[in-house]
Each structure stands twice: as C-alpha cells, then as structure tokens.
Amino acid sequence: MRDKRLTFKKRLHILKHRYRDKKMAPAFNAFHTFLFAPNETTHSGSHVRAADDLKRTMNTVIMALIPVLLFSMFNAGYQHYAAIDAANGISRELSLFENFLTWDNFWIGIVHVLPLVIVSYGVGLLIEFIFAVIKGHEVEEGYLVTGMLVPLIVPIDTPLWMLAVAVAFGVVIGKEVFGGTGMNILNPALTIRAFLFFAYPTWMSGDKVWVQGAVERAGGPDAISGETILGYLAQNKASEFEYSVSDMFFGFIPGSVGETSAFLILLGGLFLIFSKIASWRIMVSAVIGSLVMGLIFNGVVDAGWIGESSKFYGLMSFDFWKHLIVGGLAFGIVYMATDPVTGAQTNRGKWFYGFFIGFISVMIRVFNPAYPEGVFLAILLMNVFAPTIDHYVVRGNVNRRLKRFKNATVHPKTTEGEGAKLQVETV
Amino acid sequence: MALLSKKDTSLILDPLADNNPITIQVLGICSALAITAELKASIVMAISVLFVMGLGNVVIALMRNVIPSKIRIIVQLIVVASLVIIVDQVLKAFAYELSKTLSVFVGLIITNCIIMGRFEAFALGNGPYRSFLDGVGNAAGYGVILIIVGFFRELLGSGTLLGIPVLGDPIAKTGLYSIGYENNGFMLLSPMALIVVGIIIWVQRSRNRALIEEN
Numbered sequence: 001m002r003d004k005r006l007t008f009k010k011r012l013h014i015l016k017h018r019y020r021d022k023k024m025a026p027a028f029n030a031f032h033t034f035l036f037a038p039n040e041t042t043h044s045g046s047h048v049r050a051a052d053d054l055k056r057t058m059n060t061v062i063m064a065l066i067p068v069l070l071f072s073m074f075n076a077g078y079q080h081y082a083a084i085d086a087a088n089g090i091s092r093e094l095s096l097f098e099n100f101l102t103w104d105n106f107w108i109g110i111v112h113v114l115p116l117v118i119v120s121y122g123v124g125l126l127i128e129f130i131f132a133v134i135k136g137h138e139v140e141e142g143y144l145v146t147g148m149l150v151p152l153i154v155p156i157d158t159p160l161w162m163l164a165v166a167v168a169f170g171v172v173i174g175k176e177v178f179g180g181t182g183m184n185i186l187n188p189a190l191t192i193r194a195f196l197f198f199a200y201p202t203w204m205s206g207d208k209v210w211v212q213g214a215v216e217r218a219g220g221p222d223a224i225s226g227e228t229i230l231g232y233l234a235q236n237k238a239s240e241f242e243y244s245v246s247d248m249f250f251g252f253i254p255g256s257v258g259e260t261s262a263f264l265i266l267l268g269g270l271f272l273i274f275s276k277i278a279s280w281r282i283m284v285s286a287v288i289g290s291l292v293m294g295l296i297f298n299g300v301v302d303a304g305w306i307g308e309s310s311k312f313y314g315l316m317s318f319d320f321w322k323h324l325i326v327g328g329l330a331f332g333i334v335y336m337a338t339d340p341v342t343g344a345q346t347n348r349g350k351w352f353y354g355f356f357i358g359f360i361s362v363m364i365r366v367f368n369p370a371y372p373e374g375v376f377l378a379i380l381l382m383n384v385f386a387p388t389i390d391h392y393v394v395r396g397n398v399n400r401r402l403k404r405f406k407n408a409t410v411h412p413k414t415t416e417g418e419g420a421k422l423q424v425e426t427v
Numbered sequence: 428m429a430l431l432s433k434k435d436t437s438l439i440l441d442p443l444a445d446n447n448p449i450t451i452q453v454l455g456i457c458s459a460l461a462i463t464a465e466l467k468a469s470i471v472m473a474i475s476v477l478f479v480m481g482l483g484n485v486v487i488a489l490m491r492n493v494i495p496s497k498i499r500i501i502v503q504l505i506v507v508a509s510l511v512i513i514v515d516q517v518l519k520a521f522a523y524e525l526s527k528t529l530s531v532f533v534g535l536i537i538t539n540c541i542i543m544g545r546f547e548a549f550a551l552g553n554g555p556y557r558s559f560l561d562g563v564g565n566a567a568g569y570g571v572i573l574i575i576v577g578f579f580r581e582l583l584g585s586g587t588l589l590g591i592p593v594l595g596d597p598i599a600k601t602g603l604y605s606i607g608y609e610n611n612g613f614m615l616l617s618p619m620a621l622i623v624v625g626i627i628i629w630v631q632r633s634r635n636r637a638l639i640e641e642n
Contacts, residue, residue, distance in 0.1 A: 159607055199613035
C-alpha cells in the first residue's frame with residue numbers, strides 16, 4: 001500500500017533500504033545522493049567534516065559552465081544565419097540585442113546543442129551506473145563535469161551516434177579501466193575529443209563543421225562556409241576573415257560549441273579561482289606559456305627568418321596575445337588543464353605543467369596546420385607527464401631538505417639559553 | 428589410442444586460451460600492433476609464423492643435443508632466419524602486394540619474442556614431435572589474436588573484410604552508410620590495436636579469474 005503522506009525523500013529512503021546489499025544498490029544510492037544530501041558517514045578511516053565534497057566541487061564547475069553553454073546556444077544560431085547572409089553577399093553588422101540575443105538564434109541552439117548535452121550525459125551516466133553495479137561501488141560524481149564539457153568542445157554538427165560512441169570509449173578506456181573517478185591518467189573529456197578527432201576527422205576539422213547546417217548544405221546551391229580563424233590562418237588567408245578583436249574576445253566567431261567566448265570563459269575562470277576549485281597557478285602559467293611561445297614565433301617573423309611565402313607565416317605572424325582569444329586555448333586552460341585529477345598536484349609542478357600546456361598548444365597550432373586545434377593534444381600530453389613532474393618536484397624537495405639537514409650544525413651552548421631550544425642553523 | 432595423448436593435446440590447446448602468448452605472456456606485441464589493420468595481412472602473418480615456428484621448433488629439437496649451449500642463440504637465429512627468408516621469398520613471388528603491406532614485419536619474425544621464447548623454453552629440452560606440437564600451438568595462439576584484432580580493425584576501420592566491402596559503399600552511400608554510418612579512422616591507427624588487444628585481455632581475464640595476478 002502506498003502511503004500518500006510519505007514524502008518523496010522518505011519513499012526513496014525506504015526504497016534504498018529495501019535494495020541494500022542487492023545488486024542494484026549502487027544505482028539507487030546514487031539517485032538518492034544526487035537528489036538529497038546523504039546522512040550517512042563512512043565506516044572506516046578518519047572523518048573530515050567539510051561541505052566541499054566532490055558533489056559540490058562538480059556543481060561549482062557546472063555553474064561556471066552554464067553561461068558558456070547559454071552563450072554557445074545563441075552563437076550557434078547567430079553563426080548559422082551570419083553564414084547564410086555571407087553566402088548571399090549580405091554583410092551582417094553584429095548587434096547584441098537585434099540579431100544576437102534573439103529567439104531564432106536560441107532555437108537553433110536548443111535544437112542542436114541540447115541533444116549533444118543529453119547524449120553526452122545519457123551515455124556517460126549509463127556506463128557509470130553499469131560499472132558501479134558490476135563492481136559494487138558507489139556511483140561517483142566525476143562524470144557530471146565531463147558530461148557538460150564534452151558537448152562544449154565538439155563541433156555543433158557532430159552526429160549524435162558518433163558522440164555516443166566516443167563517450168562510451170572515453171568513459172570506459174579513459175576512466176573506468178583505471179578504476180573510475182580520481183584514478184584516471186587522462187582527462188576523460190579530452191579522451192573523447194581525441195577519439196572523435198582521430199576516428200572521424202572529416203567531422204572534426206575543415207571549414208564545414210563549425211557552423212550549423214554547413215555540412216548538409218555542402219556542394220548544394222545554398223552552400224555556406226564556416227571556416228574558423230585558425231583555419232584561415234593555417235591557409236595563410238589572414239586577410240579573408242573580418243572578425244575584429246572584440247568579436248574574438250566576446251566570442252562571436254565560429255568554432256567548437258562552447259569554446260568561442262573568451263570573455264565568459266575568463267569570468268568562469270575567475271569564479272573557479274575565487275571559489276578555490278581550480279588552480280590559479282595552472283591557469284596563469286598556461287597563459288604565460290602560450291604568450292612566450294607566441295612571442296617567439298612573432299620574433300622569428302620580425303627577424304625575417306620566415307617570409308610570407310612560408311606555410312607557417314599566417315599563424316606565426318598572428319599577434320602573440322590573440323592566440324588566447326581564438327580557438328580552444330582559453331577553454332582548455334580554464335576548464336581542462338585545471339582538472340585536479342589529471343593535472344600536477346604539487347604547487348611547483350603546477351607551474352611546469354601549466355607552462356608547457358600553453359607552450360605546446362601554440363607550438364602545435366603553428367607547426368601542424370592539419371591540427372590548428374592543438375590544445376587538446378597538449379593537455380593530454382601533459383596529463384601523461386604530470387605524475388613525472390610531481391615525482392621530480394617531490395624528489396627535489398626531499399633532496400633539498402636532506403642537504404639542509406646534512407649541513408646543519410647544532411649549537412650546544414644555546415641549550416642553556418632561554419627556553420632551552422635546540423637551535424639548528426642552516427649553512 | 429587417440430591420435431594425440433592428453434599431454435600432447437594440451438601442448439596445442441593451452442596456448443590458444445589460458446596460456447596465450449599475446450594476451451597472457453604479452454609477447455610478440457609489436458607485430459600484432461603493426462600489421463593488423465587488414466584481416467588479410469593478419470592471416471598471412473599468422474600462417475607465416477605458424478610455418479616458421481612449427482618447423483623451427485622441430486629443427487632446434489633435432490639439433491638440441493649437438494648445439495653447444497654457449498652459441499645456442501646464434502644457432503637459433505640462423506635457423507629462424509633461414510625459415511623467414513623462405514617465407515619472405517615465397518610471399519614476394521606469389522603475393523607481392525601483400526608482402527609490401529607486411530614490409531619489414533616478415534623479416535622481423537626473426538626477432539619475434541614468441542619464437543625465441545619457445546626455442547629456449549621448449550625445443551631445447553623436448554623431442555621433435557612434441558616441439559612441433561608446441562610450436563604449432565603457440566603460433567596458433569598468436570594467430571588467433573592477430574585474426575581477431577584484424578577482423579575488428581578492418582571491419583570498423585574500413586568497413587571491409589579481406590578487402591570485400593561488407594557494410595556498403597562509403598562513397599556511394601549504400602548499406603549502413605546510407606543512414607549516416609562512417610568508418611572509424613582511429614581503428615586503422617596502431618594505438619587502437621593496443622586498445623583492442625587490451626580489451627581482449629580484459630574480457631579473457633574477467634571470464635577466467637584464475638588468470639588475474641595477485642599484486
């Protein structure tokens with residue numbers, strides 16, 4: 001008999017108890033803790049009473065991603081209509097309230113971005129649930145952020161089945177085989193992106209995939225183009241795009257779904273820094289790394305070593321600071337590189353880790369025009385090196401202290417002094 | 428009396444599953460990664476290794492009492508190199524295209540860890556008949572994994588099997604391709620071979636828990 005007076009929470013609680021020690025228990029537990037704060041404590045180990053558990057950490061990142069997601073929905077529509085206008089020879093002046101924040105634009109975003117989000121969460125959480133049930137552990141919250149990142153880093157017209165295959169691959173091979181959340185070496189969202197890139201390159205690069213509708217119109221009479229800025233630069237066609245610096249900064253440019261708006265990503269990054277979720281060291285050092293590499297390339301062009309005929313000229317002569325506001329570099333630095341699981345753990349290590357992410361990203365962009373989007377490769381590479389960096393930072397620390405200990409001299413006289421402290425002086 | 432005694436049967440059957448050279452001993456991985464993008468190449472490689480290993484084991488077993496142990500590695504290399512050259516020449520004569528696909532990997536059968544391993548571990552201490560069975564069994568275990576990996580990589584990577592399109596025509600958009608299916612280009616890259624081998628190991632070990640090492 002169902003008692004109508006029972007609250008939903010109470011019912012869920014009863015259900016949970018009924019399924020305790022059964023095979024499906026993790027699934028019910030996960031659903032329960034997803035909706036309500038659990039009132040149970042762990043049974044072993046020391047207890048720390050803190051509000052910032054994994055769930056809250058994840059939710060903070062999601063909050064930082066929501067503006068990006070909303071913007072990307074408007075931008076999806078805006079780029080679609082702008083490309084159609086451009087194909088018809090109409091030049092389009094951007095106006096925030098007249099032709100950007102419109103229902104028409106948002107509708108395109110809803111129809112094309114939301115399914116990506118749903119597929120990403122649906123497939124990813126299904127696999128997490130299956131693994132939790134088979135292994136008999138709790139469902140971890142790790143996928144909440146990954147599931148939100150994935151739709152933001154793929155081109156808008158990515159077929160949903162491809163996304164589903166890639167998510168299944170990324171979650172199983174990138175995360176579950178290592179032992180699930182907290183044990184993975186590689187960032188799962190980037191593993192998914194890398195899988196898509198290498199498995200279906202025609203859907204992940206070129207000038208057709210970045211604007212909604214460009215693929216299905218390709219070759220037809222109403223064909224539209226959606227080359228990204230990096231794409232133009234890689235082909236040495238810097239003069240052919242008409243995006244101003246403010247377009248690049250605020251994100252009114254074609255690109256992967258959520259990567260375009262450096263402004264909103266910056267706000268999200270500041271939010272993550274002030275809520276102490278993400279490491280400012282990684283972000284700052286990655287920015288420095290990309291600027292350094294950009295400056296080196298600019299210097300090479302200024303020195304006259306690379307002429308306009310070189311295939312690297314377009315990207316090398318691109319102002320060094322603009323690398324941060326085009327393509328996925330900003331998004332990668334703020335949301336991907338700072339992943340606490342796959343990044344470096346030590347403070348000094350974070351500086352190295354972040355620096356090389358920025359440095360290598362710009363290097364891949366310039367030297368390999370086939371992958372103007374080198375950010376995900378750079379972050380995955382540094383993910384692999386993060387434990388090595390940490391190892392050497394810790395070793396360096398141990399060695400320094402050992403040296404200090406060896407060189408230390410004990411002053412026996414001071415033992416009679418005030419407080420009778422044993423004073424150790426470093427030499 | 429059966430054709431093969433129980434002990435002899437296990438010589439052939441063990442390497443196929445519970446003592447598989449690739450998935451359990453993790454030997455001979457390099458060639459398994461390099462040439463499995465096509466099923467045909469996998470099959471030819473499997474047959475070549477079967478030939479080299481079966482005959483090589485017999486030759487070594489026949490000579491096991493006359494080989495001085497100090498130079499046994501050199502002798503083994505000479506035996507396996509001669510057999511590989513035979514395979515290589517036959518392939519060049521009768522299947523030139525295929526020998527170009529396999530390129531250096533036929534030559535590298537010489538250094539295939541499985542072959543040297545079986546010479547050392549088995550043929551030097553057993554008679555020719557049992558050595559032959561052991562060689563055939565291990566080569567078959569190697570070949571089975573190669574063929575499984577080649578099957579999935581060619582099917583998912585190119586949509587063909589033995590070069591015959593089975594999923595439709597990707598350019599004319601027939602069959603599966605008409606509903607938006609696309610070949611998975613990642614399957615043709617070597618990292619995917621490692622992952623497919625890894626998945627086979629995973630499946631095998633979760634079916635037979637005795638294979639999981641304590642750590």
